[in-house]
Amino acid sequence: PRFSPAGVLAPKSKADLAFTMHILSWLAVDGTAAIVEFPGVLYRGGAEQKIRKYLVDNNYIDTVIQLPPDLFFGTTIATCVIVLKKSKADNAILFVDASNEFERRGNKNALTPANQQRIYDTFVARADVAHFAKLMPNPDIAENGYNIAVSSYVEQENTEEAIDIVALNAEIARIVARQSELRTAIDAIVADLEGVGT
Structure with a gap:
């Protein structure tokens, strides 16, 4: 019963949510459990979607916290x-995108104390942060097919650099004018060289 209160069992090949259900069954009424998972459990369909629905x-x-890549050995x-x-x-449900909260150390990423504090403070405050x-x-999550x-x-965050179209067009016009000047100069040099040989 502890593995199937959702009415389905987690797939044998992807048992992450079976462990989650086991942990939930042992969780005290006033307890908290934090489980590290691979991201597929957040969106895959089938039995996993039914377990998320439950x-x-x-x-x-x-809370669901997205961690940076390359944190763990292996x-x-x-x-x-x-x-x-x-x-x-x-x-x-509070969703936290901590995927950029890391410092590269050697060949792995690491959560610094400052990164950890930001995640923790956000977790405790339980409020939107741009x-x-x-x-x-939860009803909005249900409408989204229980994708978490x-x-x-x-x-x-949009990290693309804003482009000044007027300045870009002016730069293109300057380059085209310079290209025209250079072609004229090259044509003059070629004509001069052709005249030398006769």
Whole structure:
């Protein structure tokens, strides 16, 4: 029963959510569990979607934190943390995009104390932070097919450089004019060289 209160078992080949259900079954009513998972459990369909539906509909998921890639030995894949609680004050899930919260150390990424503090403070505050955290009501998550991938809710910061079209067009006009000058100079040199040979 502890593995199938959602009405389905996690797939044998992808048992991550089976461990999650086992942990949930042992979680005290006022307890908190934080589970490191591979990101596929956040969005895959089939039995995993039904398990997420059970977790969301019963308000067990407190927070989903997207971690940076290359944190753990043996894998470079980005992982996530699913925080479970049986007694929550609200009917929502906090999504935290901590994928850029790292410092490169040697051949691995590491969460610095400052990175950890920012994640923790956001977790405790349980409020929206532009491009970092979003508190989503469970009914909205249900409408999104029980997809709990952080990227579905936290908008990425636009890091593209703004382009000044007027300045860009002026630069193109300057380059075209210079190109024309150089062609004229090359044509004069070629004509001069052709005249020398006769």
